[in-house]
Amino acid sequence: MMAADTGRDGDGAGDRRGGRGVTGAGATVGTHTPTARSARRxxxxxLRGLAAVLxxxxxxxxGRVSGGVDVFFLLSGFLVVGMLARTAIRGAAIDVVGTWTRLFWRLVPTAGLVLLASTIAAAVLLPPSTWSRNRHELLAAVGFVENWRLAADAVDYYASNGAASVAQHFxxxxxxxxxxxxAPLxxxxxxxxxxxxxxxxxxxxxxxLSAVALASFTHSVLATxxxxAFAYFDARTRIWEFALGGLLALVVDRFVLGRRTRAVLGxxxxxxxxxxxxVLDVGAAFPGYLALWPVLSAAAVIVAGRAGAGDRLLTTRTAQYLGRISYPLYLWHWPVLVVSLVLSGRAVAGAVDGLVVVVLALGLAVVTHHLVxxxxxxxxxxxxxxxxxxxxxxPLLPALVALGVWSAAAAASTGPPVAVGDPDHPGAAILLQAHAPISEVAPVRPAIAQVQDDWAQYRDGCAPVEGHPVLExxxxxxxxxxxxxxVTVVGDSHMQQFLxxxxxxxxxxxxxxxxxxxxRCPFATTSExxxxxxxxxxxxxAAIEHLAADPPDAVVTSATRDVRVGLTEQTPDGFVAAWQRLDGLGIPVLAVRDNPRYDHRPSECLERHxxxxxxxxxxxxxxxxADPPYALRDDVPSGVAFLDLSNEICTPATCPPEIGNVLVxxxxxxxxxxxxRTMSAAVRQQVPTLLGW
Structure with missing residues (x-):
């Protein structure tokens, strides 16, 4: 990350002979007597190098979060907010546009280079099944809004599936x-x-700054x-770290500490x-109050000053050089890791390939530092x-151009959508005995590069339900x-895909x-x-109350869930209780047997093998x-009919990733x-009879 480099720009905020960062007016951190403000730190x-290495x-x-990013945030506040604060305290004018220009000139060229290389690597080296997510996140990274993209995806069930992109760390x-x-504003x-x-x-x-830090920290704790999932990427949950860094820059010169105290702190x-x-599983409960651990640890090092810890560790040549290349190292290591894992087919890096990733990232960081x-x-x-x-x-323009070319090429190769009756892409219809043979050379549809976006899009006529604000x-x-x-279709995303x-x-x-x-909410009286x-x-x-107030002619919902290897399929008690509620209201129910779930993506398996x-x-x-779980229950109301489409999703022997040239x-x-959509013929044959219509 950038952090300390910005302290070298403008108004004497750093030692141009090589120092990063300042202490504020009048004293070097940890000393007893005033010294020049531009004293080296x-x-x-x-510290920046240590955070990057971690x-x-x-x-x-x-495979866990280290807390190093929070150190970067604190240092950014210490250096950038501190620089601006000292300018204001001296009574000098703050050049907002000039400050933005200098700060982003430090960030953008290296970021643009890494984004361009990541775009090319993702398009050339990664499988098509990863393209859509990578393009979306690379574009968000170019606009420096990747955190909000990830925050939205974290709570958007329809976007949160899939491996990490090469730009996620942005x-x-x-x-x-x-x-x-x-900050300047x-x-x-x-x-x-x-x-x-x-x-x-x-x-x-x-x-x-105290008010900002308190408000942001409170929000961070409550939101976490x-x-x-959303709070982790929410900028508002991290602002307190920048504000605390700025506060530290304003008050750190007031600390007068003995050598032993500084050593303990450092x-x-x-x-x-x-x-x-x-020690902490920070990935599952971060940021919240747990972020205090890395932030206060870094603050302790800053307060301790050079005599606290730097003499023996942080001021070594190696630590200093790692600090200088920490920004490109941070940016390069992630795409190198992601590409390595995808190409190797591993979920985590081993000892040897992990070492290759680290060495390659270090090499790219060194080259970028010296040549860019x-x-x-x-x-x-x-x-x-x-x-x-x-x-x-x-510097961001080449990455934008590359993304545009990649998107255009992907769109051109997509092919037309699958239509009911397509002779080359019959899908489930091929399982009907009367279906004619199909072309064995027809491309699979939807294309693997687009299949992860093939959600059933039914957003017409949507409105909140009066009296039930949680419903739409x-x-x-x-x-x-x-x-x-x-007919009212009720339930979770599997019912949406049945539409x-x-x-x-x-x-x-x-x-x-x-x-x-x-x-994530199947129709039940309990939380499944x-x-x-x-x-x-x-x-x-609320859904049951609404259905009671405005009863449809039938409700279509799930009959089972958790269909996995090991015959784990079940019809939960909560499902049956919900059906009983509707049966008491005189509303017929058509319950649809769920489709299988896997521990992998079938389309990616097809892509790989x-x-x-x-x-x-x-x-x-x-x-x-052979017998679905609902057939074994004796408490199912008489007003419930069951639709089992297993024969349209699986052959008699297997459940394949592709049927009739269509990805399942x-x-x-x-x-x-x-x-x-290709199962509509089976639905047309069975549903009217099952409902007695």
Whole structure:
């Protein structure tokens, strides 16, 4: 990450002879007497190098979060916010645009180079099944909004499936860039307010940064407890780390500590950083209050100063050099790791291939530092009011062009969508005995590069349900005139993927189809996906109340769940209880047997081993019992009929990833919308009879 480099720009905020960072007016950290403000802080450079190495090692071999990124955030606040604060305290004008230009000139060229290389590597070396996610996240990284992209995907069930992209690590750089945009504005506003009222600027900045830190930390704790997946990437949960760094820059010169105290702080801080990821499972409960561990550890090193820990560790030549290359090292290590894992087919790196990743990332970082970073530091963009922003943005242009070319090429190779009756792509229809032979050379549809996006898109006529704000009802199929029947599909995303199979029948018969669908919430009176989460219970209770108030002619929902290898399929008690509620209301139920789930993506197996590979075909008997679990229950209401489409998803012997030249699954458990559509003939044959219509 960037962190300490920015401290060398402007208003004497760093020693141009090589120092990174400053202490504030009047004293070097940890000393007893005032010294020049630009005194070198080599332990900060070493601290940055240590944080980068921890990030790399934990990512490559441990598979856990190290807390090193939080150190970068603290250092950025210490150096950048501290620099701006000292400018304001001296009464000098803060050049907001000039500050932005200088800060982003440090960030953008290296980021642009890594993004360009990552785009090319992903397009050439990674399998098509990963392309869509990589393109989306690379584009977000170019705009420094990758953290918000990941935050949205973390809570968007339909986007959160899949391996990490080569740009995922840009979430932290995105937060840093966003804070860089805000920092000059905050300091400028507080300084203006203080001067307008004759107040002390330093005191006003301390108060403002304290308020920001407290508000952000409180939000971080609360947000992490309620929705950790979103909070992890939320910039608001990390701002307190920047603000704390700025506060530290303003008050650190007030600390007068003895050598022994500094040594305890310094070495304690280093030990805290090294052990953070090993001791805490920070990936599952971060940031929240746990982020205090790495942040306070780094703060302890800063307060201790050079005499605290740097003399023996952080000020060594190796630590200093790692600090200087820490930014390109951070940016390069992740795409190198992701590409390595995908090409090797491993989930985690081993000892040898992990070492290759580290050495390659180090080599790229060294080359980038000497051939890109150092030469560009001699290029001044300060003062070029009109041309400077354009010059700063130019290094991102090649990556944007590469993404555009890649997207256009992918779109051109997609092919037309699968239509019902397509002779070359019959999908499930080929399992009907009467179906004619098909072309064995027809390309698979949807294309593997697009299959992960093949969700059933039914967002027409969606509106909140009056009296039940947690519900949203959509009307994806409307009849011309008065509908002959009204059918409501209720449940989770598996029921959403059933809609393409139902739609042709509904349009043919003049039915109106409504949906009450919520991801991860199958229709039940209990929480089946997460027993500790009551959200689905509340949602389903509201759904039953709404159905009671406006009863349809039938409800279509799931009959089973958890169809996996080992014959784990079940019809939970909560399912039956929900059916009993509807039966008491006189509403018929059509319950659909669930499709199999896998511990891998069938389309990726096909991609890896080839079409028709036996390795990708799971024996049907390992997934589906001859008698479905609902057939073994004696408490199923008489008003429930069951639709079993297992013969349309699996052959008599196996459950393959491709049937009739159509990919069956979009991920590891959802039918592709294209394949679901090809099951419409079976639905047309069975559903009217099952419902007695």
């Amino acid at each position: 080599p332990e900060i450079e070493g 990030v790399v090692l934990y990512h490559v071999w441990v 979430w932290s750089l995105s937060i840093q860039a966003q804070c860089y945009l805000l 905050l300091v400028l506003l507080v300084a203006w307010w203080a001067r307008a009222r004759g107040a002390d600027v330093r005191a006003a900045l301390i108060a403002a 407890a309620s929705d950790q 070495w304690g801080g280093v030990a805290g950083l090294v052990t953070c990821g090993a 970073e150092e030469p560009l530091r001699q290029v001044s963009v300060h003062g070029r009011r009109l041309r400077a922003p354009v010059l700063v943005a130019l 009802e959509c009307v994806p199929v409307r009849a011309e005139g008065e509908p002959q029947r009204r 393409p199979a139902l739609e042709p029948l509904a349009r043919e018969r003049g039915w109106e189809v409504r949906t009450l669908v919520r991801a 996906s997460d027993p500790a989460d009551s959200t689905c219970v509340e949602w389903n209770a 080839g079409r028709g590979a036996p390795e990708c075909e799971v024996p049907r008997g390992d997934l589906l019992a 699954y979009l991920d590891d458990n959802h039918l592709s919308a294209s394949y679901s």
